[in-house]
Structures are given as structure tokens and as C-alpha cells.
Amino acid sequence: MRQRNLIILIGFMGTGKTTVGKALADRLKLPLTDTDQEIERKTGKRISELFREFGEEGFRDLESQVLKQVLDGTPGVVTTGGGVVLRPENVRLMKETGWVVALHASEEEILRRLAGTADRPLLLGDVRQRVSRLLNERRGLYDFAHVRVDTTGMTVAEVVDKICRLAENEAFKPDRSRPS
Ligand SMILES: Nc1ncnc2c1ncn2[C@@H]1O[C@H](COP(=O)(O)OP(=O)(O)OP(=O)(O)O)[C@@H](O)[C@H]1O
Numbered sequence: 001m002r003q004r005n006l007i008i009l010i011g012f013m014g015t016g017k018t019t020v021g022k023a024l025a026d027r028l029k030l031p032l033t034d035t036d037q038e039i040e041r042k043t044g045k046r047i048s049e050l051f052r053e054f055g056e057e058g059f060r061d062l063e064s065q066v067l068k069q070v071l072d073g074t075p076g077v078v079t080t081g082g083g084v085v086l087r088p089e090n091v092r093l094m095k096e097t098g099w100v101v102a103l104h105a106s107e108e109e110i111l112r113r114l115a116g117t118a119d120r121p122l123l124l125g126d127v128r129q130r131v132s133r134l135l136n137e138r139r140g141l142y143d144f145a146h147v148r149v150d151t152t153g154m155t156v157a158e159v160v161d162k163i164c165r166l167a168e169n170e171a172f173k174p175d176r177s178r179p180s
């Protein structure tokens with residue numbers, strides 16, 4: 001059953017899921033879990049090490065396992081890795097369990113935000129080329145979300161305000177996860 005006070009943030013790398021999620025959880029006084037951080041905590045390894053050791057598919061297996069454990073219906077804010085939408089089983093689970101918010105940003109803004117940040121193994125090499133290719137490959141994969149927020153040109157606080165306003169509105173809508 002879908003929980004309105006379980007907020008799941010999805011989006012491409014650099015759209016601000018981890019940063020916004022933390023500020024949102026602070027504002028709403030809800031517990032926060034970031035799936036990337038949870039994977040690192042559980043394995044004791046950095047994301048880049050996991051990619052090196054087990055390959056992308058091995059990392060995706062861990063990500064799906066952790067997502068299932070985290071989405072147990074407990075209220076909170078859950079922030080995900082940018083590639084969590086690649087597996088249909090994850091998409092189904094997120095849609096059924098929580099209120100899913102997709103963060104977006106323009107390609108240029110993503111590149112600005114990701115400049116100099118470490119531990120994103122899929123962006124090794126020519127970052128501009130990698131981002132452009134991945135954005136193309138993932139086009140439409142974030143569209144299953146209940147709401148979409150374009151964060152381009154917005155501060156973290158403005159994004160949090162916007163999500164809170166959308167959440168208030170959401171509380172008055174019928175639960176779309178239940179058959180009518
Ligand atoms: N609205 C914003 N305005 C300006 N900078 C931002 C904003 N949101 C995030 N940032 C900055 O962009 C960088 C990437 O943000 P963050 O790590 O939260 O992205 P993410 O969506 O969690 O990425 P990933 O999928 O790789 O985990 C950070 O340095 C963060 O401070």
C-alpha cells in the first residue's frame with residue numbers, strides 16, 4: 001500500500017536527490033535513507049570499488065536488494081541512485097510503496113553541479129559525453145514519478161519548498177495506488 005509520508009526522490013545524477021533529500025527530511029522531521037550510502041555502509045566499500053569488483057550488474061543487484069529493504073513502508077525520505085530506474089522491478093516497488101518525486105535539471109546545470117565531484121564511476125573519462133549519452137539512454141525512465149520538479153536555476157531550499165507544497169496538495173488527492 002502506498003504511503004504518502006514515504007517520499008522517494010529519483011532523478012539523473014546531479015539533479016540533487018541526496019542534497020535535497022537531506023534538507024527535506026530535516027524540514028519534515030522524517031528519517032532519511034540514501035540508497036547509495038546504505039549500499040556503501042552495508043558492504044563497507046565505495047560505489048566505485050563495487051563497480052570495479054562486481055561490474056555494473058553486480059552493483060544493480062545490490063541496489064535492488066537495498067531498495068527492497070529500505071522500502072518496507074516506514075515513513076521517511078528515501079533518496080536513490082540515478083540508475084535505480086533501470087530495473088522495472090524497482091520502478092514497480094517505488095510506485096507502489098511511496099510518493100515518488102522526480103528531480104530534473106538541464107544538461108548544462110547537471111554538468112555544472114557534477115564538476116569536480118568524485119565517485120561516479122559511470123562518468124569516468126569525458127564527463128560531457130558520458131552525461132549526454134546516459135541522458136539519452138534514460139530518456140523517459142523517470143517519468144513514472146507521481147510528480148516532476150525541474151530544479152534548473154533553483155536553490156536547494158527552493159526545491160524543498162516546492163516539494164512541500166506539492167506534498168500538501170497530494171494529501172488531498174485520492175490514493176491512486178488503489179484500484180477504484
Ligand atoms: N538545487 C541545487 N542548486 C545548486 N547545487 C545543487 C542543487 N542540488 C544539488 N546541488 C549540488 O550538486 C551536486 C550533486 O548533488 P547530489 O549529490 O545531491 O546529486 P544526486 O542527484 O544525489 O546525484 P547521484 O545520482 O550521483 O547520487 C552537489 O555538489 C550538490 O551540492
Ligand SMILES: O=C(O)C1=C[C@@H](O)[C@@H](O)[C@H](O)C1
Pocket residue numbers: 012013036047080081082083084119120121122
Ligand atoms: O546514475 C547512475 O547509474 C548512478 C548514480 C549514482 O547515484 C550511483 O548509484 C552510481 O554512481 C550509479
Ligand SMILES: [Mg+2]
Pocket residue numbers: 017018019036079080081
Ligand atoms: Mg545521490
